[in-house]
Amino acid sequence: MKRFDLGCGWPISLPRLMLLIGIVLNLAVTTGATGHYKWKVDYLYFSPDCVEKAIIAINGQYPGPTIVARAGDTIVVELENAMPTESVVIHWHGIRQIGTPWFDGVPFVSQCPISPGETFTYKFVVGRPGTYFYHGHLGMQRAAGFYGSLIVDLKRGKREPFTYDGELSIVVNDWWHSSVYDQETGLFSIPFRFVGEPQSLLIAGRGRYNCSLVPTSSVVGDGDCLKCNSESPQCQPYVLPVQSGKTYRLRIASVASLSSLNFILEGHNMTIVEADGYYVDPVIVQNLDLYSGETYSVLFTANQNPSRNYWAAINVRGRKPVTPTGLAILNYNSNPSSLLPSTASPVSPAWNDFDYSLSQSKLILARKGYEVPPPPRPDRQLILLTTQNNIDGRTKWAINNISYVPTSTPVLAALKYGWKNAYDPIPPPDYPALPMNIIAPPANPNAKAGSGVYTFHFGSVVDVIIQNSNTLNRNNSEIHPWHLHGHDFWVLGYGKGIFDPANDPKSYNLKNAPLKNTVAVFPYGWVAIRFKADNPGVWPFHCHVEAHFHMGMGVIFAEGLDKLPKIPKSVLGCGFSKYH
Ligand SMILES: *[C@@H]1O[C@H](CO)[C@@H](O)[C@H](O)[C@H]1NC(C)=O
Ligand SMILES: *[C@@H]1O[C@H](CO)[C@@H](O)[C@H](O)[C@H]1NC(C)=O
Ligand SMILES: *[C@@H]1O[C@H](CO)[C@@H](O)[C@H](O)[C@H]1NC(C)=O
Ligand SMILES: *[C@@H]1O[C@H](CO)[C@@H](O)[C@H](O)[C@H]1NC(C)=O
Ligand SMILES: [Cu+2]
Numbered sequence: 001m002k003r004f005d006l007g008c009g010w011p012i013s014l015p016r017l018m019l020l021i022g023i024v025l026n027l028a029v030t031t032g033a034t035g036h037y038k039w040k041v042d043y044l045y046f047s048p049d050c051v052e053k054a055i056i057a058i059n060g061q062y063p064g065p066t067i068v069a070r071a072g073d074t075i076v077v078e079l080e081n082a083m084p085t086e087s088v089v090i091h092w093h094g095i096r097q098i099g100t101p102w103f104d105g106v107p108f109v110s111q112c113p114i115s116p117g118e119t120f121t122y123k124f125v126v127g128r129p130g131t132y133f134y135h136g137h138l139g140m141q142r143a144a145g146f147y148g149s150l151i152v153d154l155k156r157g158k159r160e161p162f163t164y165d166g167e168l169s170i171v172v173n174d175w176w177h178s179s180v181y182d183q184e185t186g187l188f189s190i191p192f193r194f195v196g197e198p199q200s201l202l203i204a205g206r207g208r209y210n211c212s213l214v215p216t217s218s219v220v221g222d223g224d225c226l227k228c229n230s231e232s233p234q235c236q237p238y239v240l241p242v243q244s245g246k247t248y249r250l251r252i253a254s255v256a257s258l259s260s261l262n263f264i265l266e267g268h269n270m271t272i273v274e275a276d277g278y279y280v281d282p283v284i285v286q287n288l289d290l291y292s293g294e295t296y297s298v299l300f301t302a303n304q305n306p307s308r309n310y311w312a313a314i315n316v317r318g319r320k321p322v323t324p325t326g327l328a329i330l331n332y333n334s335n336p337s338s339l340l341p342s343t344a345s346p347v348s349p350a351w352n353d354f355d356y357s358l359s360q361s362k363l364i365l366a367r368k369g370y371e372v373p374p375p376p377r378p379d380r381q382l383i384l385l386t387t388q389n390n391i392d393g394r395t396k397w398a399i400n401n402i403s404y405v406p407t408s409t410p411v412l413a414a415l416k417y418g419w420k421n422a423y424d425p426i427p428p429p430d431y432p433a434l435p436m437n438i439i440a441p442p443a444n445p446n447a448k449a450g451s452g453v454y455t456f457h458f459g460s461v462v463d464v465i466i467q468n469s470n471t472l473n474r475n476n477s478e479i480h481p482w483h484l485h486g487h488d489f490w491v492l493g494y495g496k497g498i499f500d501p502a503n504d505p506k507s508y509n510l511k512n513a514p515l516k517n518t519v520a521v522f523p524y525g526w527v528a529i530r531f532k533a534d535n536p537g538v539w540p541f542h543c544h545v546e547a548h549f550h551m552g553m554g555v556i557f558a559e560g561l562d563k564l565p566k567i568p569k570s571v572l573g574c575g576f577s578k579y580h
Pocket of ligand 3: 448
């Protein structure tokens with residue numbers, strides 16, 4: 001097993017090593033081991049980009065601890081909420097929660113938020129190998145730094161369809177100096193105040209803000225003053241150590257709050273081999289677009305001049321960038337990791353070259369020999385038109401004119417036990433009002449708020465077409481990465497303009513469509529996905545841009561609730577579930 005080859009400069013931390021040893025020892029006696037984790041969630045001052053701010057940390061760590069398991073293992077996380085002023089939940093992104101929908105970690109959908117002082121235990125099986133992550137799903141807690149990696153290795157004795165000498169893993173994201181409470185308040189204010197572009201981009205939780213841009217205490221009152229320390233170890237560039245001539249698997253997860261990102265390894269091509277936990281047809285790229293909620297594995301060979309180091313870099317895509325490149329160090333052999341490349345920061349394709357992004361997304365196809373062909377036709381089709389709207393003077397996002405607002409009862413329990421008053425009993429519409437206008441702001445920008453649920457026959461095949469449109473601003477349409485809980489879906493096709501239900505399905509890829517859990521819809525375009533509603537539970541399908549979901553950009557799917565046993569008491573206790 002290559003991961004244990006510690007001789008060639010692994011970025012392996014002591015806790016991770018101990019965890020690996022633990023798993024190995026465990027597996028020696030059983031298959032389907034159990035990984036036990038005790039996590040304490042609390043606020044912490046941290047300086048990921050040299051500017052200090054209060055973040056949400058796990059066991060004092062940022063990013064949170066990496067979970068490493070094997071397919072079939074059970075993960076048990078005992079989560080203590082030590083934050084005195086807010087509740088918390090954790091979503092296990094990409095884990096389908098088959099048989100455990102109550103541990104999906106979505107507030108008021110799968111569970112009640114965990115109150116300050118409470119300890120809550122998540123327990124679920126990681127069924128499929130791949131690159132995943134976890135993150136807070138209440139309010140904007142992800143943007144407060146509340147996330148970490150979840151890596152699921154193959155069952156013992158199984159082999160990947162590719163080889164490599166070593167493994168590296170990073171999460172990438174965008175970073176703001178304002179608190180998530182400021183951000184949330186702005187989104188719900190009249191007039192609307194957007195969170196704006198991030199101050200920094202982070203690789204493995206580290207970035208660098210230019211401290212000369214921070215007002216000093218002689219300018220503003222000391223209490224208001226940001227503290228910036230470019231010497232802080234917390235903001236020194238992350239180091240990816242490599243040995244000349246060796247090939248590496250680099251796992252990348254985008255936990256970004258807002259930005260679409262583009263990843264570059266200076267001077268090195270990358271071969272994409274995995275996306276969202278599935279093997280993909282190997283494609284060589286010079287840079288990789290990453291949408292929030294997506295994960296990839298790429299292979300690269302350290303085949304460049306070993307006497308220097310190289311940049312690993314991320315840039316913003318799809319929004320006019322004002323944020324400097326996020327940088328880490330690709331560290332060759334035993335060069336000092338402090339030896340910064342003298343080359344300029346790598347440059348990504350033009351931020352608004354959406355054709356580039358669309359064509360790269362279309363390169364992601366199921367790997368030959370590993371195709372899982374989609375069912376040939378759907379039992380039900382939804383067309384979800386996403387629009388930016390106003391409700392009572394506030395800016396919102398809506399799906400077929402309904403902006404999702406959670407109620408105070410977990411929908412899972414409400415549906416299971418028939419508490420009709422706990423949510424909107426009228427299901428949202430399967431289709432938008434016609435004719436659709438996607439190229440200009442809506443003539444009547446008003447929409448409704450709702451908490452209705454789309455319920456599917458258990459085992460049925462569902463097609464969803466996400467139709468993008470113009471925002472409330474003229475000549476503006478944005479990228480939205482859509483993430484489905486509880487399932488993987490086939491990406492059947494992408495298109496520009498308005499989806500044509502009579503003709504566009506003819507060009508669907510029914511042969512080697514990739515399975516994913518997150519897919520981007522591009523400006524003024526559509527994307528079509530298909531999934532089997534075969535996982536009993538209640539499952540959000542939403543834009544993974546944190547501010548957008550917070551502003552209503554999501555829907556709730558449900559299926560097979562009669563197949564579920566009693567819901568554990570530990571997830572109840574709020575809204576109508578108080579009386580249960
Ligand atoms: C940091 O900002 C200062 C003030 O604008 C500028 O003079 C300097 O060049 C910047 N440094 C870097 C490394 O960008
Ligand atoms: C990267 O790929 C491009 C296009 O396939 C090729 O021209 C280039 O030589 C490759 N670069 C390296 C460093 O392998
Ligand atoms: C959306 O709902 C609002 C509020 O009920 C209504 O004014 C508007 O006409 C609806 N728009 C569409 C396209 O159905
Ligand atoms: C719309 O924006 C694009 C670039 O984002 C620009 O090329 C085009 O000219 C704009 N069109 C109008 C009508 O402003
Ligand atoms: Cu969005």
